[in-house]
Structure formats: structure tokens, C-alpha cells
Amino acid sequence: MAKAGKKASKKRKAKKVRKSPANRAGKKTAVKKRAAKSKRVAKKGGKAAKTTAGKVVKKAPKKATKKLAKKATKKAAKAPAVTAAEKPAKKAASKKRAAATEVTPEVQPTPVAETPKAAAPRATPAPSAAPAAAAERDTYFITTAIAYPNGIPHIGHAYEAIATDALARFQRLNGKDVFFLTGTDEHGLKMVQTAEAEGMGVAELAARNAGRFMEMDQRLNVSFDRFIRTTEPDHHRSVQVVWNRMQQNGDIYIDTYSGWYSVRDEAYYAEEETVLGEDNVRRGPQGTPVEWVEEKSYFFKLSAYQDRLLQLYESRPDFIGPDSRRNEVISFVKSGLKDLSISRTTFDWGVKVPNDPAHVMYVWVDALTNYITGVGFPDENDPNWRYWPADVHIIGKDIIRFHAVYWPAFLMSAGIPVQKRVYAHGFLFSRGEKMSKSVGNVVDPFNLADQYGVDQMRYFFLREVPFGQDGNYNHEAIVARINADLANDLGNLAQRSLSMIAKQLGGVLPEPGEFSDNDRAILAQADAMLEASRSAMATQQIHQWLNAVWAVVAEANRYFAGEAPWALAKTDPARQKTVLYVTAEVVRQVAILTQPAMPDASSKLLDSLGIPQDFRDFAALGTRIKAGTTLPAPVGVFPRYVEPKAD
CATH class of the missing domain: 3.40.50.620 (HUPs)
Structure with missing residues (x-):
């Protein structure tokens, strides 16, 4: 970045003659x-x-x-x-x-x-x-x-x-x-x-x-x-x-x-901060051309x-x-x-x-x-x-x-x-290269939103790049995040559990039985997300906030697969209801906490869980989801990205 100051070339030192500040006479003033x-x-x-x-x-x-x-x-x-x-x-x-x-x-x-x-x-x-x-x-x-x-x-x-x-x-x-x-x-x-x-x-x-x-x-x-x-x-x-x-x-x-002054950077540079290139063009520390300026200035x-x-x-x-x-x-x-x-x-x-x-x-x-x-x-x-x-x-x-x-x-x-x-x-690089019109890798954010979806695009950059560091992005990385994190992990967990409630329990969120050790463990992990998220976001560590949430998403998928509620429907219906209730509660907490990253998608997920609009802030995380609520028909929130067919 620019170094403030007016140090010129050793061969061309500026001659300074101090003058009084501009006369303010002729202007009406009212002083208090x-x-x-x-x-x-x-x-x-x-x-x-x-x-x-x-x-x-x-x-x-x-x-x-x-x-x-x-x-x-x-x-x-x-x-x-x-x-x-x-x-x-x-x-x-x-x-x-x-x-x-x-x-x-x-x-x-x-x-x-x-x-x-x-x-x-x-x-x-x-x-x-x-x-x-x-x-x-x-x-x-x-x-x-x-x-x-x-x-x-x-x-x-x-x-x-x-x-x-x-x-x-x-x-x-x-x-x-x-x-x-x-x-x-x-x-x-x-x-x-x-x-x-x-x-x-x-x-x-x-x-x-x-x-x-x-x-x-x-x-x-x-x-x-x-x-x-x-x-x-x-x-x-x-x-x-x-x-x-x-x-x-x-x-x-x-x-x-x-x-020396860089028009592009709108910055003044000292002599030692500039470099004369082989093309005889002098450049500043950001690589932008500088020009010699001499003018009266405040x-x-x-x-x-x-x-x-x-x-x-x-x-x-x-x-x-x-x-x-x-x-x-x-x-x-x-x-x-x-x-x-x-x-x-x-x-x-x-x-x-x-x-x-x-x-x-x-x-x-x-x-x-x-x-x-x-x-x-x-x-x-x-x-x-x-x-x-x-x-x-x-x-x-x-x-x-x-x-x-x-x-x-x-x-x-x-x-x-x-x-x-x-x-x-930090800066974003496309496949390791800095964006440049000459290279042809400047990306239009409107096109990116159209291609992948706004929430998907938001999630990718917030999760993929450690905030404060430089980051890389490319098509394959974006698709991997969409399909793995969103469609497979969170989307699939929500869709499977809510579809089971819709088809097997009449669309009514079940009343849970007594919680097992597994239930209490996953609920405790979900409850801990808020404090971890607050701690990360207090210092703008956005990626750490999302990492904390997705660690619970991964654990919830393991919980769901291990409990196998589809099998419990025949062997232990009461236990199935508890597993589905616990899963719905974890998905609710995840949906509330992901609203800053994916406002529309998270809102749709909360709609599917029957969560009222005024119970979607962090204060609502301390109250468990209400059993007996009739849920709307579940809809897929995170579709997989499918490569368009070549014409």
C-alpha cells in the first residue's frame, strides 16, 4: 500500500516554502x-x-x-x-x-x-x-x-x-x-x-x-x-x-x-517504494504505474x-x-x-x-x-x-x-x-492467478450468481476462503461445496428426516420420548454452536463460524445413519419419533445459524420446520422446537449442481 509522504528523488528534492493557511475572510461564521x-x-x-x-x-x-x-x-x-x-x-x-x-x-x-x-x-x-x-x-x-x-x-x-x-x-x-x-x-x-x-x-x-x-x-x-x-x-x-x-x-x-503518484491507487509513493521496470515504466508497490507530480498542495x-x-x-x-x-x-x-x-x-x-x-x-x-x-x-x-x-x-x-x-x-x-x-x-485469485483484464479471468458476479445461485455463491466464498487471507476459487471447487456441503450434507439430512415425518407421521412433528446418550450428545453439540459462532464472528473469523456449524451437520448425519429411523418405524416406533424430533431440532438450530450466509435458503428450511418468523433469531435457539406442530410438505432447498449439457 501507499506510503504517505512527499519524499522525492534524491536528485530532485522538493523546495518547500511554508505559507499561511488560505484566508477565510469574506465567509460568514457562526461560532459556538x-x-x-x-x-x-x-x-x-x-x-x-x-x-x-x-x-x-x-x-x-x-x-x-x-x-x-x-x-x-x-x-x-x-x-x-x-x-x-x-x-x-x-x-x-x-x-x-x-x-x-x-x-x-x-x-x-x-x-x-x-x-x-x-x-x-x-x-x-x-x-x-x-x-x-x-x-x-x-x-x-x-x-x-x-x-x-x-x-x-x-x-x-x-x-x-x-x-x-x-x-x-x-x-x-x-x-x-x-x-x-x-x-x-x-x-x-x-x-x-x-x-x-x-x-x-x-x-x-x-x-x-x-x-x-x-x-x-x-x-x-x-x-x-x-x-x-x-x-x-x-x-x-x-x-x-x-x-x-x-x-x-x-x-x-x-x-x-x-x-511519485499512482493515479490508479490514488496514492503517493516515496522514491524507495518505486521500481523502474525493464520497460522503462516506474511502478509502485502494487505494480501500478506512477508519474512524477509537481504542484501546489495543502x-x-x-x-x-x-x-x-x-x-x-x-x-x-x-x-x-x-x-x-x-x-x-x-x-x-x-x-x-x-x-x-x-x-x-x-x-x-x-x-x-x-x-x-x-x-x-x-x-x-x-x-x-x-x-x-x-x-x-x-x-x-x-x-x-x-x-x-x-x-x-x-x-x-x-x-x-x-x-x-x-x-x-x-x-x-x-x-x-x-x-x-x-x-x-485478502485477495481472491482465479486458479492461482490475480484477476486481470489482459489475462481474461475477471469474473462478473452477476454471471456467477446466475450460474450457481446467490446463496450457493455466498456460502462458497464465506466457507472456502479463510477471511483475512488470500483465497483461490474455480468452478470445480464451487461445485464441490454445493454438492457436498449443501446438497449432500445439510440438504439431504433435512429432506430425509422431514420426508419421513410427512409420510410416516402425518406431517406432525412428534413428541420425543426419553433422550438417550446419543440424543443428548448431538443436542449438546448443537447447543454449543452458538457460543463458538459468536466467538468466531467477534473477530471476523467467518470461516470458523461455518466450520463450527458444519461440524455439527456432519455429526448429525452420523447420528441419523446410526439410529436408522427408517428401520425403527417397524421395530420401535416410539424411538423413531424421538430420533426424528432430535434431528429436526438440530436442523432448526443449523438453519437459524446459517441465515447470515444463506438468507433465502435458510429461511425456506425454517419454513419447512414450521418456525414462526419471530422465532428465528439467536435468542430463539434456547427454546426447543415445539412438538405437535403440523409441518408443511417438505421441499428440496439445496439442489445438486448438474453440469449443463453441451449444445
């Missing part, structure tokens, strides 16, 4: 004192933070802004709540400071697609009159990295969306008040260049491709609560407020940048945050996951941080720098701020602001430095609580 003292919410103590949110005085919108506002995406439905914040890790936060003035952004007239609502319903938390309720409500805020829509979605985008959705769904079923944010990062030079190459406007390109990313999420049953686009006017306002706060804190100055004093970032990593060992990424980030920060160029003047497609419209903000200042815009910032009285700080940002490993170094430093400077955790997943 902000009380920044707050107390951390104790994890187990149930004490919530008391906070006084700084109000931002808005400048009267101009006619042009009003027109843009009409095009803005409507926000997803917001549940009533109150603001809660943890103590900002900034020295200046303990002192009185003026709130940044919100500046009406000079927003390009970008068409904004309508925001889809969440794919799955969420329970609305009870409103409360006190900020303390935020801790009691047990919120959980999770995000994907917002996708760069200079191209169409590929399987890497789908993988991150599916994984994050599984984590969000798991926590909803676990009783958390979840907010799931995703979206698109639509500014930057790459967008300008792509639009020029396609002979269309940048706003048109952004709208078209952002729409395709939303379609992908909907096709893959991704249950986001908000799909944010960085071209939305409210996001421009949010970013400018963050900029103003950082500037007022003394962390932004103007200078001249000279160094800089962020990243170097001033080195010690505080290291203190953050030490005091919160779980701030970065997995451990390999944590070690990478700590090593990078310890090597010395350089101030970061955070504006450009060579293009104008982006968020304008307040009071200096010749500059647009570096795309990562813009993009990262989406995480707080998405929950209402800068309006800290917004009902959704209670979700901040985010519980976890799910990202690709190639952008770990932006999220674990730059982002917390920006937040510290702006006096905003730092996110709780960043977790970086």
Missing part, C-alpha cells in the same frame, strides 16, 4: 463553544458517555444548491435515538474550541441515483431521552470500503459485500442494533480519465456505474442500511467541515508537492500523529486485524510518518477546498469521511450519529494504511472519536 470532555463508555459497566455535540451553523443555501438538493438521495429510514461519543484522543479536545463553520459546498451537478432501502428489515430500537441509552441499545456499525466506480463490479467487490453482509446479519440476529453502510467513491483523476476515454461526462459515468454497484448488492441480497455516494451534496458539506476542523487545529498548511501534518497512532495501537491491540496487517501498519508508522499531500490542482472533479476553490481535496480525505457522513455528520444530533464510532471497517488489505493510519489521524485532528476496529481481507 464546544464542550469536548466526554467519558468512555465502559464495555461491561453499562455507563454511557455524556456528550455535548457541537452545533454547526449552516450558511443560507444558494439557488444552485437548492436545485442540487432536490436531486440528492433520500436517506434510509432512521430510528429515533440520541448521540453518544467516546473521548476523542486529541490533546486539544480537552480545551474549549470553536466549532467549524459549515460551508455550502460547490457541488458539481452530479446525478444521484435513488438510495435503495435495506434488503432486510431491522428492528427499530426504542427511543430514549438520554444519551446513556446508546450503550444500552447495543449498537453495531459496520462498513465496507466504498467502491471506486471507474469500472463495473467484479468478484472482489462482491466478496467484500457478501462478507460484510454476513457479519451485519449475524449481529442483527444476535440482538444488536445494526447499521450497515456501503457505497461508491466517485471523485478523483481516475474517474476523469475514464470518462474522457468513454466520451462521456464524469457525472454521467459516476451515476451509471454507481447504479451497477447498487444492482450488484441487491442481486447478492446485501442488506445495507444506506448506500452512500460521495457526489451527494450532504457528503461535500461533511468533508468540508472535517477539513475546517483540521485546519483550525493547525494541522493543514500549504506548500509544494514533488514526488498538506496534513501526519508526522505530528506518529506517537499518538502508536499509542492507539498499543492501547487497543484489536484495533487492526488480522495480526499480519497490524504488524505491517505498526512497522510502517514506526519507520517515520511524513506529512501528507491532501489537495490537487490539476483536475477539478472532487470536493472543493473551503475558501480556495482552485484546489480539490485528495480523494482519501473525501472518501474516508463517508463513514461519518453516512450516519449524519456533521449534524451530531442526527438520530443515526449514535452509531459512531464504527465497530469495524471491512476493507481490502491493499488499503489498510489509509484506514489504520490516515483515517484515525484525520479523526483525531477533527476532534471526532476514532473507529473501533479495521479488518482487512
Whole structure:
């Protein structure tokens, strides 16, 4: 990943002449004192933070802004709540400071697609009159990295969306008040260049491709609560407020940048991080071409945050996951941080720098701020602001430095609580090769869903690839998982047992007799799945959660085969009823726990067991399935994959 800084070639060192920050004269300001003292919410103590949110005085919108506002995406439905914040890790936060003035952004007239609502319903938390309720409500805020829509979605985008959705769904079923944010990062030079190459406007390109990313999420049953686009006017306002706060804190100055820049990575690289290839093309650590850039730029004093970032990593060992990424980030920060160029003047497609419209903000200042815009910032009285700080940002490993170094430093400077955790997943390879248009192995997630089925595709990637590591996939591996794990193991177990109840017991779930040692053993294993699953998912170990569930599926198949209920129908009907009841209970627990991975298929399985909709969360696992229930006719949920016949 990119190393922040402006270190140029030894032969071409940049000449720096510091100037004062841009004059803010001529802008109306309304300042209110902000009380920044707050107390951390104790994890187990149930004490919530008391906070006084700084109000931002808005400048009267101009006619042009009003027109843009009409095009803005409507926000997803917001549940009533109150603001809660943890103590900002900034020295200046303990002192009185003026709130940044919100500046009406000079927003390009970008068409904004309508925001889809969440794919799955969420329970609305009870409103409360006190900020303390935020801790009691047990919120959980999770995000994907917002996708760069200079191209169409590929399987890497789908993988991150599916994984994050599984984590969000798991926590909803676990009783958390979840907010799931995703979206698109639509500014930057790459967008300008792509639009020029396609002979269309940048706003048109952004709208078209952002729409395709939303379609992908909907096709893959991704249950986001908000799909944010960085071209939305409210996001421009949010970013400018963050900029103003950082500037007022003394962390932004103007200078001249000279160094290597990757347009594709939107990243600056030091000389030693680049390599000149045999083709005479210089490339950065991600293998992307870099170009020499010299331009006037605003800089962020990243170097001033080195010690505080290291203190953050030490005091919160779980701030970065997995451990390999944590070690990478700590090593990078310890090597010395350089101030970061955070504006450009060579293009104008982006968020304008307040009071200096010749500059647009570096795309990562813009993009990262989406995480707080998405929950209402800068309006800290917004009902959704209670979700901040985010519980976890799910990202690709190639952008770990932006999220674990730059982002917390920006937040510290702006006096905003730092996110709780960043977790970086690995790359997907097709038959061991990195996806590339030139190789011809880029996979369209829509085609994959059509070929194998959405739930089957979701299950494969969540089970096959250890989350946090690189993974391989191919057609044969996907088919093997579908036919072995789903059709043979879980599907066959459910179909055989439920068909037996339908045909031999009139479709009524039988009353069990006294449990044998075998019954108690398999039930105990099923009961233990929840704790094992919670433990795995608390640290985003998605594959371990599914491994724990399928270990019980395998044991249940051995139990069913060993008890042979088809033979008991003649030799011991009472015992047969107990075996079928126990099997149905195990299948019920498996179906509840697999909902985050396979929402539709698991729902159909629960329908077959006669489980009411309001008894499908994890709290319901502690109550055994009700005997005497008349079950619907069983239907196959997991068909085997059969290779299509060649024409």
C-alpha cells in the first residue's frame, strides 16, 4: 500500500516554502463553544458517555444548491435515538474550541441515483431521552470500503459485500442494533480519465456505474442500511467541515508537492517504494504505474500523529486485524510518518477546498469521511450519529494504511472519536492467478450468481476462503461445496428426516420420548454452536463460524445413519419419533445459524420446520422446537449442481 509522504528523488528534492493557511475572510461564521470532555463508555459497566455535540451553523443555501438538493438521495429510514461519543484522543479536545463553520459546498451537478432501502428489515430500537441509552441499545456499525466506480463490479467487490453482509446479519440476529453502510467513491483523476476515454461526462459515468454497484448488492441480497455516494451534496458539506476542523487545529498548511503518484491507487509513493521496470515504466508497490507530480498542495501534518497512532495501537491491540496487517501498519508508522499531500490542482472533479476553490481535496480525505457522513455528520444530533464510532471497517488489505493510519489521524485532528476496529481481507485469485483484464479471468458476479445461485455463491466464498487471507476459487471447487456441503450434507439430512415425518407421521412433528446418550450428545453439540459462532464472528473469523456449524451437520448425519429411523418405524416406533424430533431440532438450530450466509435458503428450511418468523433469531435457539406442530410438505432447498449439457 501507499506510503504517505512527499519524499522525492534524491536528485530532485522538493523546495518547500511554508505559507499561511488560505484566508477565510469574506465567509460568514457562526461560532459556538464546544464542550469536548466526554467519558468512555465502559464495555461491561453499562455507563454511557455524556456528550455535548457541537452545533454547526449552516450558511443560507444558494439557488444552485437548492436545485442540487432536490436531486440528492433520500436517506434510509432512521430510528429515533440520541448521540453518544467516546473521548476523542486529541490533546486539544480537552480545551474549549470553536466549532467549524459549515460551508455550502460547490457541488458539481452530479446525478444521484435513488438510495435503495435495506434488503432486510431491522428492528427499530426504542427511543430514549438520554444519551446513556446508546450503550444500552447495543449498537453495531459496520462498513465496507466504498467502491471506486471507474469500472463495473467484479468478484472482489462482491466478496467484500457478501462478507460484510454476513457479519451485519449475524449481529442483527444476535440482538444488536445494526447499521450497515456501503457505497461508491466517485471523485478523483481516475474517474476523469475514464470518462474522457468513454466520451462521456464524469457525472454521467459516476451515476451509471454507481447504479451497477447498487444492482450488484441487491442481486447478492446485501442488506445495507444506506448506500452512500460521495457526489451527494450532504457528503461535500461533511468533508468540508472535517477539513475546517483540521485546519483550525493547525494541522493543514500549504506548500509544494514533488514526488511519485499512482493515479490508479490514488496514492503517493516515496522514491524507495518505486521500481523502474525493464520497460522503462516506474511502478509502485502494487505494480501500478506512477508519474512524477509537481504542484501546489495543502498538506496534513501526519508526522505530528506518529506517537499518538502508536499509542492507539498499543492501547487497543484489536484495533487492526488480522495480526499480519497490524504488524505491517505498526512497522510502517514506526519507520517515520511524513506529512501528507491532501489537495490537487490539476483536475477539478472532487470536493472543493473551503475558501480556495482552485484546489480539490485528495480523494482519501473525501472518501474516508463517508463513514461519518453516512450516519449524519456533521449534524451530531442526527438520530443515526449514535452509531459512531464504527465497530469495524471491512476493507481490502491493499488499503489498510489509509484506514489504520490516515483515517484515525484525520479523526483525531477533527476532534471526532476514532473507529473501533479495521479488518482487512485478502485477495481472491482465479486458479492461482490475480484477476486481470489482459489475462481474461475477471469474473462478473452477476454471471456467477446466475450460474450457481446467490446463496450457493455466498456460502462458497464465506466457507472456502479463510477471511483475512488470500483465497483461490474455480468452478470445480464451487461445485464441490454445493454438492457436498449443501446438497449432500445439510440438504439431504433435512429432506430425509422431514420426508419421513410427512409420510410416516402425518406431517406432525412428534413428541420425543426419553433422550438417550446419543440424543443428548448431538443436542449438546448443537447447543454449543452458538457460543463458538459468536466467538468466531467477534473477530471476523467467518470461516470458523461455518466450520463450527458444519461440524455439527456432519455429526448429525452420523447420528441419523446410526439410529436408522427408517428401520425403527417397524421395530420401535416410539424411538423413531424421538430420533426424528432430535434431528429436526438440530436442523432448526443449523438453519437459524446459517441465515447470515444463506438468507433465502435458510429461511425456506425454517419454513419447512414450521418456525414462526419471530422465532428465528439467536435468542430463539434456547427454546426447543415445539412438538405437535403440523409441518408443511417438505421441499428440496439445496439442489445438486448438474453440469449443463453441451449444445
